[in-house]
Amino acid sequence: MKKNWTMRVALLIVALTLITSCFVGGTFAKYVTGASYEDTARVAKFGVLLTIDGDSGFATKYATDDATYKGAYTVEATDKVVAPGTPAGLKTETSETEVSQENNRAEATDENKALTFGISGTPEVAVRINIEFGEDFKDVVLPKGKYTDYTKLVPFELEEEPTDVSEATASEVPVEPAAKADTAPEVGTYGYYETFELKEDYYPIIYTLKEGETVLAKGSLKDIVEFVTAYSESADYAPGTVFDTEFTLTWEWPFERGETEAEIALYDAADTYLGNVAAGVIEDKDAVTEISFKLTITVTQID
Secondary structure (H helix, E strand, C coil): CHHHHHHHHHHHHHHHHHHHHHHHHHHHCCCCCCCCCCCCCCCCCCCCEEEEECCCCCEEEECECCCCCCCCCCEEEEEEECCCCCCCCEECCCCHHHCCCCCCCCECCCCEECEEEEEEECCCCCEEEEEECCCCCECCEECCEEEECCCCCEECCCCCCCCCCCCCCHHHCCCCCCCCCCCCCCCCCEECCCEEEECCCECCCEEEEEECCEEEEEECHHHHHHHHHHHHHCCEECCCCCEEEEEEEEEECCCCCCCCHHHHHHHHHHHHHHHHHHHCCCCCCCCECCCECCCEEEEEECC
16 A cells, blocks of 8 residues: 555656646747848949040131132131131041142041030939030120121212201202211222111021931020020930930031022121121120130939
8 A cells, every 4th residue: 555655646746747847838938030131232323424526616727618719728727716608517627638739729528527425324323414505605796786897898978968848848948068077088088988787696607406317406506505404404314214325516607698689798797897806907895706615514313
């Protein structure tokens, strides 16, 4: 009996140990959770490249378009210049070694060069293109107004003063002979006495801005600047846009302008006046005889 009781106590102890182990194990076990994350990234591509070729914008020499002219150049100066008849886009300047020895003429090639600027690349970000010509750009201009006509050297003549015959017949109105002013030249003396009048500002140089072969704007430099300003306000491009674009800016001072003889004479007089201002023959602070601009192109990421 005593042995059985001992066995029962031993079994009870074992049972209690197992039960206690279950409670302890369930109550004090730690909570566990887990996660892991891996990622990679690279810098978004920009890769937009700009090019500008302005060496052929203006020149010191221009080859002739007149087959009867036997000289090497029709325009030649120490500084870069423009003049009536200089071409739309600079014709390739022939070197002195290429001047024909037979007639001493510098033949202009068919290739016309101009100011060119290009944009290339495929950015992975949205970009904005901005084109500026600077705030202080200048263009050749003769403001509207009345000017001395230097295309006509004529003798001085007195003009008879008109008489008012509204209340009398012509026979009743005494006609006094026209008198010469004290400062007027002698009658018959030759000089530049005639005038011409411009009804609006005269910009002799016509600029043409192209994107590829498409004409974007044409007119004075002011017209081009106004166009690129408006263009830049809407020149936003989405990521992935492929840029392979070349812009060209050509110019031309027409040798002759106008449809009628009167128009042609008017613009000849205006051109001649500008040339005399440039030569210092005339002092006119309102006439502009210089061209200047600073072309700036930027391609900027849009935030």
